[in-house]
Amino acid sequence: MRVSLEIKSKTKEEAISKAMAKLNVNSKDLEVEVLQQATKGFLGFIGAKEGLYKFTVIETELDIAKKFVETILKNSKIEAKVNVTQENNLIKVDIEGKDAASLIGRRGETLDSIQFLTGLALNKINKDSHMRVLVDIENYRSKREESLIRYANKVAREVAKTKKTKKLDYMNPYERRIVHSALQNDKYVSTYSEGTDPYRRLVIEYKR
Incomplete structure (x- = not known):
């Protein structure tokens, strides 16, 4: 939910300063709407009227991503800290x-589903967004990456020894890229993918 605030002030600049102080944000994070223009009155003060300005805090894509994930955690009744960079x-x-x-x-x-939904939430707010989203829990992705690399090298050595093609279990695009990257410079094996997501798998074969 976007935070809004209405302020009466003699000038727009003065109103912006008040809004920044009350909302604890920078001017670039504020959307300003003039609801009523200020009037100087006779001789600059007789009959003068303050202007009325509406300020709305602009949500960044980081804010949207954080709030979306926090909502998922709340609905799942899970207490956790969310850091967004x-x-x-x-x-x-x-x-x-x-x-x-x-x-x-x-x-x-x-986890991949949460990441996908978070990306959809960003695109719903800003359809022109070119931002990608990576959601991680307790460093799972780095641990999974290390595990995949070890597994890929183990299978590659087996294929190099037996010269028999090996098909790995179904993997998402992110995991397939990890294995492709880990074996791209291998002298004895090559890799390629076959099938259609979510049943797309990676194949390791001996270089003839």
Whole structure:
């Protein structure tokens, strides 16, 4: 919900200063609507009327992402801390809290769903947004990445030894990219994907 405030003041500039102080934001974070123009009156003060200005705090994409995830946690009755940062065109949402681990799901499926829905929430507010969203819980993604890389290297060594093609379990696009990247410079095996999401899997084959 967007925070709004109406202020009466002699000038727009004075009203902005008051709004900044009361809402604890910078001027660039405020949307200003003039509801009633101020009038100077006769000789500058006789019959003068204050203007009426409506100020609305502009929600950033980071605010939207954080509030959306916090709402999911609240509805799930899970107490956790949500930290949101931005790196170029990537919004990173990190959830900290032991109970939050229940929202990861099997192989991160529930976590991926939360990430997908958060992205939809951003696009609903700003259809021209080019921001991507990455949602993580208790550093699950980095742990999963390390696990996938170990698994990929293990399977690659098996394929190199037996010279038999190996098909991995179904993975989401993010996980497939991790495996592709881990084995892209391997001398003995190559990788490619087959199938259609969500039943798309990665294949590791021996280089003939």
